[in-house]
Amino acid sequence: MKALTIAAQEIRVGLRNRWVLATTLLMAALALSLALLGSAPSGAVKADPLAVVVVSLASLTIFLVPLIALLLSFDAIVGEQERGTLMLLLAYPVSRWQVVVGKVLGQVAILGIATVLGxxxxxxxLWLNGGVGADAWLPYAAMVGTSVMLGASFVAMGCLASTLVRERATAAGLAVGVWLFFVLLYDTALLGVLVADQGRTVGKPALDALLMLNPADVYRLFNMTWSQSVSVYSGMAGPGDPAALPAPVLLAVLAAWIAAPLALAVAAFQRRAL
Structure with missing residues (x-):
């Protein structure tokens, strides 16, 4: 499939530009720091060190992975156009949707490799140090998998931004705005609304719906609440009731946050004049 060929080219470019190496080293350094320091309380309170690290890494991932994803993808289309290679690429027998999908797949693969290795x-x-309960490995694997999904949603949003503008600088500014909105501003604004409302208008169903409008919140809810071995250390049962937001629903919403921006990026690129 031609999209896979473009994805493979993106991976080669990422390897040549040391994106994979740099991202892997960054994630490994931060994860190892949390593993070695964040699990320190486990000896005193008999906490599972891996479950503690899941809570710490999930909180860090919300800030780090979306930023890396947007840095990877913000110039996916507009950068090619500025370099003069987009017309050459489209001169080959390849559809526009295959270009977008291929670039997103390649960048998600770069992010996935870095996340899994790091x-x-x-x-x-932690496994070599011992003391890790068997029931903590599945939440950790789920955290790694959903971290890749969270990154994929922001890669798709970065690619969408790249199809909507004509200059890399504009795309970079738009990517920063996306990161600020979903990672910092959205929850701050939502908290302000809840404090002002005092439960009079925004009930639990409305709160659950509002949380689903932010992929970072969906990721946080999934990793902090779905596993009992982790939720006991997270200090929260989630802003919404876990029973009302089961894990399959959260995963489906996170997948929708990948598919929807990708579909919009494909549609926008189909209509883009070169």
């Missing part, structure tokens, strides 16, 4: 290093250190 976070896997922390899990390996």
């Amino acid at each position: 976070y896997g290093a922390a899990a390996g250190v």
Whole structure:
């Protein structure tokens, strides 16, 4: 499939530009720091060190992975156009949708490799140190998998931004705005609304719906609440009731946050004049 060929080219470019290496080292360094320091309380309170690290890494991932994803993808289309290679690429027998899908797949693969290797290093250190309960490995694997899904949603949003503008600088500014909105501003604004409302208008169903409008919140809810071995250390049962937001629903919403921006990016690129 031609989209896979473009994805493979994106991976080669990422390897040549040391994106994979740099991202992997960054994630491994942060994950190892949390694994070695964040699990320190486990000896005193008999907490599972891997479950503690899941809570810490999930909180860090919300800030780090979306930023890396947007840095990877913000110039996917507009950068090619500025370099003069987009017309050459489209001169080949390849559809526009295949270009967008291929670039997103390649960038998600780069992010996925870095995430699995980086976070896997922390899990390996904890396994060698011992004291990890068997029931903590599944939440950790789920955290790594959903971290890749969270990154994929922001890669798709970055690619969408790249199809909507004509200059890399504009795309970079738009990507920063997307990161600020979903990672910082959305929850701050939502908290302000809840404090002002005092439960008079925004009930639990409305709150659950509002949380689903932010992929970072969906990711947080999934990793903090679905596993009992992790939720006991997260200090929260989730802003919404876990029973009302089961894991399959949260995963489906997170997948929709990948598919919807990708579909919009394809549609926007189909209509883009070169």
